[in-house]
Amino acid sequence: MSAPAPIRLKLCMAGEATVGKTSLIRRSVLDEYDDRYIATLGTKITKKVMSVQDPKGAGPATVHAILWDIMGTPTLRDLLKEAYYHGAEGIFAVADQTRKETLAALDAWARSIRSVAGDIPTFGLVNKKDLDPDPQFAAGEIEAFFEKRGWPWLYTSAKTGVGVEEGFRRLTETILADRPILKPDASGDGPRRPS
Amino acid sequence: MTAFVQPDTAVIVRQRLLENAEDVDALFVLAALHAHDGLVAEGITVLDRVLRLDPAYPGAWRFKATLHRMRGENEAGQSAWDRAEDVEP
Numbered sequence: 116m117s118a119p120a121p122i123r124l125k126l127c128m129a130g131e132a133t134v135g136k137t138s139l140i141r142r143s144v145l146d147e148y149d150d151r152y153i154a155t156l157g158t159k160i161t162k163k164v165m166s167v168q169d170p171k172g173a174g175p176a177t178v179h180a181i182l183w184d185i186m187g188t189p190t191l192r193d194l195l196k197e198a199y200y201h202g203a204e205g206i207f208a209v210a211d212q213t214r215k216e217t218l219a220a221l222d223a224w225a226r227s228i229r230s231v232a233g234d235i236p237t238f239g240l241v242n243k244k245d246l247d248p249d250p251q252f253a254a255g256e257i258e259a260f261f262e263k264r265g266w267p268w269l270y271t272s273a274k275t276g277v278g279v280e281e282g283f284r285r286l287t288e289t290i291l292a293d294r295p296i297l298k299p300d301a302s303g304d305g306p307r308r309p310s
Numbered sequence: 311m312t313a314f315v316q317p318d319t320a321v322i323v324r325q326r327l328l329e330n331a332e333d334v335d336a337l338f339v340l341a342a343l344h345a346h347d348g349l350v351a352e353g354i355t356v357l358d359r360v361l362r363l364d365p366a367y368p369g370a371w372r373f374k375a376t377l378h379r380m381r382g383e384n385e386a387g388q389s390a391w392d393r394a395e396d397v398e399p
Contacts, residue, residue: 156335195376
């Protein structure tokens with residue numbers, strides 16, 4: 116019996132500029148980190164292959180996650196939303212714990228994505244855990260933000276790797292648990308969610 | 311503590327294009343900046359250049375569809391959208 120075809124998922128990184136979206140992908144896919152900041156222009160696509168427990172299956176499933184790393188320029192967000200978010204199946208909403216305003220900004224990013232892709236699973240990543248938090252955060256404020264929206268979340272550090280793999284695994288498993296009946300993927304690269 | 315300064319996208323685009331006039335990422339964003347400024351036809355022209363350089367540039371065909379629809383060019387918009395369905399990963 117042949118192995119089941121891999122499952123393809125489109126995941127979008129969302130959040131303000133310099134929160135660490137590109138670094139999180141780099142840590143997750145290459146297990147590397149670079150301190151130099153290079154602003155993302157346009158979008159970069161990276162494939163991450165994962166083996167996760169399929170909540171609807173008996174065993175592990177191979178997932179080809181297509182990660183869309185999108186520039187964090189809010190002024191162009193709505194103009195580009197169809198281009199970037201069509202067919203997205205999950206969102207990483209990325210904030211930077213050293214800049215309080217990046218947390219509140221996640222609402223606008225999630226709203227824009229959901230206006231195109233529907234009510235898809237969203238997972239919060241509060242990045243730069245290796246640095247001191249913004250002192251303007253009140254105690255429990257981050258927890259309350261995500262709890263109010265019903266988004267699971269984690270602290271992460273692209274620099275040390277803390278939380279990164281767990282975040283990717285948990286969002287992927289949530290999508291698999293929610294996914295509708297699949298149709299074969301025309302590319303031959305496995306089934307994907309109907310768009 | 312130094313205040314955080316948001317990177318200026320237009321400045322970054324200009325710098326990148328000075329270094330390499332065929333930088334597709336910078337050209338893609340230049341197209342978006344034109345459209346954002348109301349210069350939709352100019353945006354399409356730049357986007358066509360992106361697509362000549364990289365016919366599979368992520369999101370470019372769908373963005374082209376958006377811009378054509380903004381100009382009321384629904385047939386061209388649909389054609390670009392169909393193309394996106396063929397090339398997107």
